[in-house]
Amino acid sequence: MRMHNVRRALLVLLPLLLLLATGRAALAADPADLQLQAPQEATLGEQVTVTAVLRDASGTPIVGAPVILWSPAQFLSTGGAVQLGKVATNARGEATFRYEARTEESVVLNASFSGDSRYSAAQASAQMAVQGSAQLYQSSAGVRVPGVSVWLLVGLLGGVWGTYLAVMVLLTLIAREGAKAPSRAGGQHG
Amino acid sequence: METREQAESRREENLRKWQVSRRRLLQLLGVAGVAAVAAPLVPSLLRRGGNREAVADEGAAPARVRQWAMVIDLRRCDGCQGIDLPPQCTEACIQGHYGPEPMEWVQVYEQELSGGGTQFIPTPCQQCQNAPCVNVCPVGATFATPEGVVLIDQERCIGCRLCMAACPYDRRFFNWGDAPVPPEAQLADYDPEHQFPAKRGTVMKCNFCPHMARSGKLPYCAQACPTNAIYYGDLEEDIATNGLELVKLSQFLSENQAYHLKAELGTKPRVYYIAGHGQAVGRSPDHEGRKPTRWPWQERAAGAQTWTR
Amino acid sequence: MDKVKNGPREQLERVVLGPLVRTGKGYRLLVGGLVLVVLWALFAYSTQLRDGLIVTGMRDRILWGFYIILFVFFIGISHAGTLISAILRVVKAQWRTPVTRMAEFITVVALSVGGLMPMLDLGRPDRIPNLVLFGRWQSPILWDVLSISTYLTGSIIYLYLPLIPDLAICRDRLGNEVPGWKRWFFRVASVGWQGTARQKKLLSIALASMMVLIIPVAVSVHTVVSWIFAMTLREPWNSTVFGAYFVAGAIFSGIAAIILVMAVLRRAFHLEAYITHKHFINLGYMLGGFTLIMMYFNVSEYVVTGYKMAGETSFHFVQLMVREYAPFFWLYTIGGMVLPGLIILFPKTRTFTGVLVAAGLVLVGMWMERFIIVVAGLRVPLMPYDPSWYVPTWVEWSIMAGAFAMFGLVIAVFSKLFPVISIWEVAEQYEEHEVKEAPALGRSLPATGSLRMEPTSEPPAEGADHGPGGTR
Incomplete structure (x- = not known):
């Protein structure tokens, strides 16, 4: 019961928070533009590079801003957002993430910048189709001596x-x- | 005279026959001896043949198998001092599995810190991937499932306790007598995944609750933790949850410098720890002691005995 | 030649075969007493079967006790027998002949009693067939099952082979003096031995292959027994020296057991003329040699671990040296090794009595050693908990008494079924001795010299008025 409540609360709260942040920033701060570049397809267990690019309205890179990569997920009875990484943008305004797809079928990747004193919050999302169904984790113990x-x-x-x-x-x-x-x-x- | 000679010769013949049959008897005895001594090896030999088929089968049907794991965030464990109760993970486990007194499958140890003060370490079975208990079991009563969980078949266990001697985490418990368990546990169908009803003369331990996870629930200990310090997850999908939040397991482990208990032994546990002494829930390391564990069905069990560990 | 030869030989047969024919009151009393103790132990075991292992003092932390200690102890004793007799045979030590039979016999008995002990220790003895149905060859328990059954079979064969000519002697000499079933037994068991040249040749081939084979088998058994402990990750057991340590300890305690059992049988069956003080002294030398080996192993083990005082090992080291288990440890090291070693070292104490005392000390000390290994080893806490205690209950004490009684009982019963001294081997030596001595005129060979009758070495009071078995 409690877990269900928590999940529901999270699902409602998260967009609400984002909305709030964007709304506030629209009033007070410069708009920021976030774009997420991710491959369309990946095989299960493949390491892919996901890049989020953060620019201001004029296209100038925003440097040193923290960008979070997250993905909605469901495990056991708990649903919610899984944070996949938090990286600060470089001189070109890029935040680069290494992502390994572990979930079958499709993954929705979200990048968000929560805004700061100057820029408003921004969000971007990308969908990635994951192929394959091979076992990735294999525990091994011992050694076979011929x-x-x-x-x-x-x-x-x-x-x-x-x-x-x-x-x-x-x-x-x-x-x-x-x-x-x-x-x-x-x-x-x- | 003749008859006596005949009798003599017949007796000699009989003797000779008997000698021959005795030789055969000796040979038979020898063969039987070899067979009897080699007999314990037969299951191993058969299983060798069987294993190959099993491997071939796996190749044909590649379904991903969950690889259960647990992360215990000691920063959030205060030994339930905050709610002034005995450790709730231990008690929930006892109630869920009808755990006999004095078994604490998830035991909360209080360990002294090197720099003074104490920390609490909730310790379930570590579900080692190189499990010493599985290695030494003479009858395969302790076994690892494809999901990486170490279980005990109490209907096969012979009670030699070598697995208990082999376990470096003191996580195995023996039914020295008839354990106190409630009547409803006695009525249940036995299954190694929940282990009740308890069987005298066999070994028990934490079973990692894969049956709970399959029905979408967290293990009893993780559910009951008031500070959500216990994460349960899947190394295959690389995800874990404590019931509140979801984390990417590998990232969670590496970012928090998770460690294994007695990692130097090479047992490769599936239980990870994040160092701490309850600071995230406001516990001071100087606040020592925890409440003793309670077993609720002591009075309800007729003719049951308890013992101390 | 014949007349000269027949004199001592007939006397030998008369003395050695005597107990097979006559049974004294003392013997019956002894057997009766032993049976009572065994019955009591059976009663104790029945309570354990009824209520479970809760009737013992073992618990989750110290999970093995007397049963496993006795298992190691008796398997240890069993080593002496076959190993010593085989080694002495292989190196052709002449003085061995009157000793080997008893040594081999002790092996079989100790192995049977020792092999029983882990079964008493099981929580589910009804599931012993699972070892065959679901056996895993990777488990040290299965190695034990395989090696002990192999060793037991081997030592029975090895006991039986040199027994065949003696059984033939029994068959031929003990006509109507023994009951029918015994005659039948001698006839069947002697497999038609007539002492022909070909039979002798076949027997010597069989004996030679067995005595070579039995040595590695015996060594493997105690190595595997030690691996029950050494294959775990417990700190005090996590040692590579354990196999060798256990094998040495086994032979050590086995020699002591032989000395004591031999002294009892010698007194009971009036074998003073054949088993002389010289034999005890010789076995005493072996015992003394092994005290040195054992001391060396202990120095290797405890100096190395105690010097470093690493983690859990330091707890074990401290509890052995100065704390809870110090009395046991020092009783074992000083009483069970140093003192017997000194007794053997000094010619003044190196007497028959001295050797007996040393052997007794060694047996007690080696029992302590197994106690330390099992109980103190298990007491070392693996996790942050208070170390627990092991207090054996009356059930365990009773079963221990029963195990020793069983050991004595089987020896007593079987000593009525076959000669406890190898008649033909001793007689053969007489013959050899005469042949060799005749041309050399009185040049006594040290090895066979000990076998000559030494009527003066024994007080004449040890005569026939003692009932067999009346000494204990």
Whole structure:
């Protein structure tokens, strides 16, 4: 129950906040323009570069502004935004993110700049189709040493038990010899 | 005279026959001995054949498998001092799994910090990927699922406790006697994923609640944490949640310098920790001590025994 | 030649075969007492079956106790037997002949009792078949199952082979003196041994292959037993030296066990003429040698860990050296190694009694060693919790008493079924001795010299008026 509420609250709150920020900035600050460049397609697990470019109204890059990359997601019963990174823009106004697609089918990527004292907030979004369904995470433990397997144990035991068996065969030979020999050999033992 | 000679010869013949049959008997005994001793290896040999088929099957049907993981943010864990209750993760786990006294599958240890004061460490089974317990189990009663969860089949466990000796995190518990569990647990269908009803003479531990996750719920411990310090996630989809927020798991781990308990042992746990002493929820490291854990069904169980760990 | 040969030989047969025919009151009392103790232990085990392992003192933190200690202890004792007899046979030590039979016998008995112990320790003994149904060859427990069953079979064969000529002697000598079933047993078990040249050749081939094979098998067993501990990540057990340490400890305690059992059987069955003080002294030398090896292992283990005092190891080191388990540790090191070593070292104390005392000390010390390894090793906290305690309950004490009683009982019962001294091997030595001595005129060979009758070495009071088994 609580998680559902939280998710709903987040879904309502997030756009509201953005709206509020934009509205306020429109009154007081210069408008900022954010553009998100992302590949249209990617394979599952592929590292792609996503670039957000932040400029002012005149097309001049805004330098050193923090840009957040996020994506809406759903896991178990929790839904909401997953923050994928936070990068400050460089001299060309670019914030570059490395993104690895882990979710199948399509991903919506959002970049947002929350505005500062001079510029208003800005947002951009891009859609990326993700292909493939291969397992990406594989846990590995131990190491396979060639030759070390259950057969080694079988061979070892087989050797020992084979000798036991051979000794048993010797015993039967002794028994046969005893049957052939004249019985009561006059106490010649040892 | 003749009859006596005949009898003599017959007896000798019988003796000879008997010698021969004795030889055969000895040979039979030898073969039986070899077979009897080699018998424990047979399942391993069979499984070797079986494994290959399983691998081939995996190649044919490539479905992605969840890889459950947990992150415990110690910055947010105050050992439930803030609400003045015993650790809620432990108690929720006990109630959810009908955990017998004195088992605390998720135990909140209080550890002294190097510079003074203490921190609380909620410790579930670490779900090691190189699990010492799975390695030493003689009958495969402890096993790792494809989802990376280590489970115990209490219907196969022989109670040798070598897994308990092998676990470096003290996360395994033995049913020394008939554990106190409520009647409803006794009626349930047994499953290694929830482990109730408890079976005497077998080992139990945290099962990481994959059955809960499959039905879209967080594990009991994560649900009950009042400060949302426990994140449960999937390394395959690289996402985790504590019920409040979603995080990109790999990024969350690296940005917060997550660590493993006893990482030097090479057990490769699936449980990660973020260092802290409850500072994010206002706990001072000098505020020591936590409330003792409670087991609710002590009175309801007839003829049950408890013990100390 | 024949007359000269027959004298001591017949006497040997008379003395050694005597217990197979006659049974004294003391023996019956002893067996009765042992049976009572075993029955009591069975009762104790029945309560454990009924209520579960909660009746023991073991708990989650110190999760093994007396049962596993006894497992290691008895498997350790079992080593002496076969290993010593095989090594002595391989190096052709002449003095071994009257000793080997008992050593091999102790191996079989100790191995059977020791192998039983982990089964008593199981929480679900009803699921033992799972070891066959679902066995994993990667598990140290399975290695134990495989190696111990292999070793047990091997040592039974190895006990049986040199027994065949003796069983034939029993078959031929003990006619109507023994009941029918015993006659039947001797006839069947002696597999038609007539002592022909070919039979002797076949037997010596069989014996030679077994004595070479049994040594690596025995070494593997105690190595694998140590791996039950060393294959875990517990700090005090996480040691590469464990295999060798356990093998040395096993032989060490095994020699001590042989000395004590031999002394009892010698007294009970009046074998003073054949098992002389010389044999005890010789075994005492072996014991003394192993005290040095054991001390070396302990120095290697504790000086290296104690010097560094790393993490959990330091807790273990401190609890052994100065805290809770210091009495056990020093009893083991001083009482179980240094003191026996000194007793063997000085000629004044290196007597029959001295060797017996040393052997007793070693056995107690080695039991302590296993206690330290299992209990103190498990006591080291793995997580921030207070170290717990292990207090064995009456059930565990009873089962321990039962295990020792069982050990004695099986020895007592089987010593009535076959000669405890290898008659044919001893007799063979007499013959060799005579052949060698005849031309050399009195040049006594040190090895066989010990085998000569030494009527003066024993007080005449140890005569026939003692009932067999009356000494204990």
